[in-house]
Amino acid sequence: MHTIKRKVTLLAGSVIVILLTIWISLTFFNRQTQAQYNVILERYLVLNEVNQNSQLLMTDLNAYLNQPTEMTRSELIDDMDDLLQQEHNILKLEHQGNHYPLTNYINLVDSLIESMNRSLSLFDQDDPEAARLEFDDATRIQNYISETTLGLLNQELTTYEDFYRNMIGQSVKINRFGIWLLLLLVASVMLVTYLFQKSITRPIHQLTDAANALSRGEFDEAIYVDSKDELAFLGKTFNRMRININQLIEEIQTKAQLEKELQENKLLLQASQFRSLQSQINPHFLFNTLNTVSKKAYLEGSVETSDLLVNVADLLRYNLKQVDREVTLKDEIEVLRQYIAIQQARFGKRLHYVEIIDQSALDLPMPALTLQPIVENAVIHAIEKKREGGTVTLEIQNQADIIQVTIKDDGPGMTKETKQQLLDGSIVPKEGHSTGIGFNNVVKRLKLFYEADGIVTIDTVLSEGTAIHLTIPKIKG
Amino acid sequence: MRKNVTALFIIGFLVILFFTVRAFVDVVKGDWQAPTQVYVEDDDTRLVLITQQINTPFFDAVARGAIEQAEMEGASLEIVGDYSQNEEAFLNHLELAIHAKVDGIIVQGKDTDRFKELTKIKAAFYSIPVITIAEDVPMEESLRRTYVGSDQEEAGRMLANALVSQVDATGSVILLMDQSHPYIQTERLIGIDSVFNKYASLDVVMVESDTSREQIKEATQRLLNLYPDVEAILPLDAAFTEPMIDEITSRMRLSDVRIYSFDDAPDIYPLFNAGKIEALIQQTPEDMGRLSVELVFKWLNGETLPLDFDGYHTPISLIKRADTDAHD
Structure with a gap:
């Protein structure tokens, strides 16, 4: 991973490298030029030195000839030795252009020294006249040395002219190179800095945008940071935070929904409890009232009315007992008969009730109020709506393993859809059931009671009638 | 926008880089060769041809012939002299050549005392052979080895x-x-x-x-x-x-x-x-030049000892007006 630290190091490093390159190259070239200058200067200096020394030697010799002391003599000898030493340096100056004058030069120096020695020895032999003559000779030779020095210097200039021009040109070139190098440095630093800041600011920009979006509450946009350094890590973390926040929000929303539903349910429950309390008061009061009215009717001789009231009261009492209790088929048939009696009092001859009962099946245990709601359904749909009335048939058959209970009517029947809806329990029972228990309730209770599916089946043909079959196994489960 | 700026940056950078590299190549390619330091063997023969009239057709021809011959013999020959007929400078050249201990001097003769003194005493002192060319000086007065030129x-x-x-x-x-x-x-x-x-x-x-x-x-x-x-x-x-x-x-x-x-x-x-x-x-100045160098070498190598004191005459001819090719 390219960390920011590494980027900064890289930036600093590249700047240092570029600066070093400039410094080294310029220093190198300048040194090269300097070395060349030194070589040339050295040449000039050597020539000049020889010339000066030869002049000095002449002065020495003159001094000695005029004042022959040990001191002047030793000085002369020393300077002579110096000149001989320098002769070797002259040899090094040789190149193809100056062989002849240089050889001349060296020989002239030799001649000078020889001439001086001759002069000295003549002087020592007490022949000052001859010594003077030799001295004149030496003076001339010295003049030639000076002349040749000039000539050599002149030739140096000529020979090295191209070289000097090259050197001047080279220094111009080096200057130009230096300027370009400086420009290059500026450009490189700018470029590197630009790339560097881009690689840092762009991800920061992206992060800023993402943070702005988050602050506006836009949690759905994924955060992406176009980088490979710590900022990418920051971006990823940021993104994870966004996802977490999103999840939390969703959770809170679900929770709130649940809470709302729970509240509603509570309200519903309270309402139903209230209603059930309402309906609990009524039946007891009604039951007592009915009994009182029944006795009063009986005392007043209206037996029929008294029986009807008893039937109603009994039905009410049966209903008031716990719905979940276990009763027998026989009990159910009794209640059914009382209900039919009540309905017959209402519908008169329009309600025709038929019982086909296998007496051996009467002990079958079953949940309370199973048959009455079904029959009531039949009465409501098949009798109430038909002006001419109809027949409701209850048939109980005791078969090998099962007891088949069938409640049949000759009403208008149902469509297949209605039948299915009825079995699925998706038809909400209308109010008006006398016992408050609908068909659906019966189906569920039977299923629970016998712990088996498919107990209730419906056979129906439109405008012919409906038959509800309860197929009850003799052994539970 | 951003991309443009980056592209601009990089293009500018590349342009500068190009010029920098070119400047660098210029610097590196610079011709730094100093004149080659050649150490010519010291024992080669150094001859000098001294005239009073350098750069005249006549002496150019002499020099041409002499250089040709010197190259053949493998000697280094130096032509010195003055443009004007400056006797003082001419004699100084001669004296310098003598003190510089050249191996042989070919010189245009000059019938003056100083010339004779130089050739007779100085040259003889360093035992440098002197050959007069084109113009002679009496042998007895100058102690020249020989004369090369026209009769x-x-x-x-x-x-x-x-x-x-x-x-x-x-x-x-x-x-x-x-x-x-x-x-x-x-x-x-x-x-x-x-x-x-x-x-x-x-x-x-x-x-x-x-x-x-x-x-x-x-x-x-x-x-x-x-x-x-x-x-x-x-x-x-x-x-x-x-x-x-x-x-x-x-x-x-x-x-x-x-x-x-x-x-x-x-x-x-x-x-x-x-x-x-x-x-x-x-x-025939070229012949003079050629012959003089040849004779110096013969003398230095001891092939012809002594040289003919009367001199070695190069061919001459007479040409008349409008008849430049005529030879008499």
Whole structure:
């Protein structure tokens, strides 16, 4: 991973490298030029030195000839030795252009020294006249040395002219190179800095945008940071935070929904409890009232009315007992008969009730109020709506393993859809059931009671009638 | 936008990089070669050719021949001299060469005491062989090893013969001579006199002059005044010819007087080609140069010992006006 630290190091490093390159190259070239200058200067200096020394030697010799002391003599000898030493340096100056004058030069120096020695020895032999003559000779030779020095210097200039021009040109070139190098440095630093800041600011920009979006509450946009350094890590973390926040929000929303539903349910429950309390008061009061009215009717001789009231009261009492209790088929048939009696009092001859009962099946245990709601359904749909009335048939058959209970009517029947809806329990029972228990309730209770599916089946043909079959196994489960 | 800026940056950077690299290549490619330091073996033979008239056609030819021969022999030959006929500088060159202990000196002879002293004493002291070229100096006075050049006596004879064949036997002829009587002119005069002596009727007049241009012109004026009917003029020094002709043409028609000359001066051939000179002694300077170097080597190598004191004569020829190819 390219960390920011590494980027900064890289930036600093590249700047240092570029600066070093400039410094080294310029220093190198300048040194090269300097070395060349030194070589040339050295040449000039050597020539000049020889010339000066030869002049000095002449002065020495003159001094000695005029004042022959040990001191002047030793000085002369020393300077002579110096000149001989320098002769070797002259040899090094040789190149193809100056062989002849240089050889001349060296020989002239030799001649000078020889001439001086001759002069000295003549002087020592007490022949000052001859010594003077030799001295004149030496003076001339010295003049030639000076002349040749000039000539050599002149030739140096000529020979090295191209070289000097090259050197001047080279220094111009080096200057130009230096300027370009400086420009290059500026450009490189700018470029590197630009790339560097881009690689840092762009991800920061992206992060800023993402943070702005988050602050506006836009949690759905994924955060992406176009980088490979710590900022990418920051971006990823940021993104994870966004996802977490999103999840939390969703959770809170679900929770709130649940809470709302729970509240509603509570309200519903309270309402139903209230209603059930309402309906609990009524039946007891009604039951007592009915009994009182029944006795009063009986005392007043209206037996029929008294029986009807008893039937109603009994039905009410049966209903008031716990719905979940276990009763027998026989009990159910009794209640059914009382209900039919009540309905017959209402519908008169329009309600025709038929019982086909296998007496051996009467002990079958079953949940309370199973048959009455079904029959009531039949009465409501098949009798109430038909002006001419109809027949409701209850048939109980005791078969090998099962007891088949069938409640049949000759009403208008149902469509297949209605039948299915009825079995699925998706038809909400209308109010008006006398016992408050609908068909659906019966189906569920039977299923629970016998712990088996498919107990209730419906056979129906439109405008012919409906038959509800309860197929009850003799052994539970 | 951003991409554009980046592209701009990179393009600018690349352009600068290109120029920087070019400047760098320029610097590195710079021709840094100093003149090669060649150490020529010290024992090679160093010869020097000293003349008074460097850069004249005549001595250029001498130098050409000498350099050719020196290259063949494998010696280093240096040509030194002055442009003007500066005697002092010329002698200084000679003295310098002697003190510089060259192996051999080929020098245009100069009939002066100082020249003779230098060759006789100094050169002999360092035992440097001196050969005179083109112009000789008496051997007894200069101790030169030998002379290489034209036989001046013969040249004078040839020129005088050409003269007498062209002018009337009774006409007047003027000889123009350096008043210092240099050896070369004396030699030429001997040759000329040997011819003129046969023609006693010929009126031969000797006029002398200094070597300066003004003096020559003055001398010419004088002789024209004295001898208006002069038939022919013969300067013994070729260097006199040009100023003399210059002076004559300013006074009279040149066709009235015949001029005979030698060729060892810078302006001779243009004058001759222009038809202003009747007859000319043509020398062979290249042969002189070649032969002189050859002889120095022979002497240094001890092949020819001693050299012929009388000298080695190179071929000469006479050319006449409008007949430049003629050889006599």
